[in-house]
Amino acid sequence: MSKLDEIKKPIENELESFEDKFKSSMKSSVPLLDRITHYIVKRKGKQIRPIFVFFSASLCGGITEATHRGAALVELLHTATLVHDDVVDASYERRGFFSVNALWKNKIAVLVGDYLLAKGLLLSIDNNDFQLLKIVSSAVKLMSEGELLQIEKARRLDISEEIYYEVIRQKTASLIASCCSCGAASAGADDIIVEKMRLFGEKIGMAFQIKDDLFDFGTDDVGKPLGIDIKEKKLTLPLIYALNKVSKTERQRIINLVKNHNEDKLKVEEVISFVKNNGGLAYAEMQMLRFQDEAFEVLNTFPDHPSKTALEQVVRFTTERNK
Template identity: 35%
Template sequence: MGMNENVLKPLDQLSSALAADMEAVNTLIRQRMASRHAPRIPEVTAHLVEAGGKRLRPMLTLAAARLCGTADDRHVLLAAAVEFIHTATLLHDDVVDESRQRRGRPTANLLWDNKSSVLVGDYLFARSFQLMAETGNMRVMHILSDASATIAEGEVLQLTAAQDLATTEDIYLQVVRGKTAALFSAATEAGAVVAGADASVQRALFDYGDALGIAFQIVDDVLDYGGSTSTIGKNVGDDFRERKLTLPVIKAIAAADAEERAFWERTIGKGQQDEADLATAMTILNRRHALNAAREDAVAWSNRAKDALAATPDHPLRQTLSELADFVVARLS
């Protein structure tokens, strides 16, 4: 499973359409990640920010604003704020998960230390709120601050639900809305708000970002068991080794016989794993058609994202955003 040239086209089209805006966002990011008194802050931030990420979340903010006819450059401030929130959560997540690789490179906590990662993440959160305030739009501040709280809540929920074999698909969805979809939906909704779109368009773009984010996370969870390190930017099987109850495993557990349930209890519930267990997990996931079922869920959420765009203005970016929803799930083909 991986990406090919045709799959990449929607993301390339979005990057091209938003090139001038993204150049302004990147300039602003470099300016605001600086610190006169603590040089480690730009060192740690640059390691992640300049690691070749697609900048998908800030591009969603820019696209939503342009789609709605923005008349000023406040969407640039918002896009930079969204990227800082995302980067801060990645720094914190890698500490919590004890990750060693991110976007194909060693994580910041591995190169520096956990304290640096956490504190630099805190700094970036603060910077993001400064940028929000500069928009002068209280509604935007509510959207992004609520999203920040939801992200943290989702991560804490995942801590309690991750190794609990009683975790349901509903709980999984709540976790995903927190850790991933909340920032997608906030990015698109805030872009619409700062552009002065009416309430129905704001809601439509919220729904688009929400569904796109859920599809995105489900795809990531499936790829963890069937992708490649170069495709997903981390080690294949990390979710299994970190005992995360992602959607494919939740589906497999729901259909498990006694022997399979005992396997999941040992490896996920108790964390007693050996080198052969990942291959066994793959065998069970395929036997129970869990990966295919998760793929189908991702496609359904992608379709919901595309349907939400019907209520948005007729603009070339609307088609690009629709194709982007296809791109997210096409990573599985």
């Protein structure tokens, strides 16, 4: 049994029930669509987002039917964004499987993403879950803005540490924040508690993304190809920090490698060595742990509860994972 399996044991039945409801929420009368959504569900990951929704609800009043719908809403809208992202990035793989656009081409992938988005919206509207819909829709808006901000900055490669934090706050942290605030809202928590859980989720999301960025400079057996961010001309925290530690000439030389030689394996390895030799990894890890500590500070304002302990364990899992 994995560490995460142990952590989620108290909500195992809720997660199994959620999976059934999530699958049924995707059903359609179009055989092709059902084939594709079945393929998507079959490739599901670690259930991190539903886990945050359920433990947050449990901490803030108790798991309800609305909690299940909130978890399904988050997953539907998140899955829609992933399908669309693979089209935008011309990516033909996700988690070691072919992407939807690789198997069924871009046009169908875009339409499937639209369908999942619509199903999420209808799930909330049909059940009058307007607060949950507002929370998750705000996250999707931020995710889109974060993607566009990153694309804009990638063109000029002029991203600062402050802009990097803003990008990951919008792109990644906003979704985990919506999981935690959805959980609280579904349990009937007041606005102050919902906002507190949103902030908790945002801090975790920041730490989670920095951890993901660190994988780019580690070994290539973690499920993420080595140097993929460099190949995609993404300036992540380890590289940003290292660039700020060297002379203007050296900085320009490295930026030139990222900009013009990002397909050359030896040049990518040179950039990775540059980051390691200039303290980029150590600095990024320190910032990741800072965000983790800030998340714990928020969580520690809640009274002792088994779900509080479980959330602490999930946070540690996200920053200590090896893939």
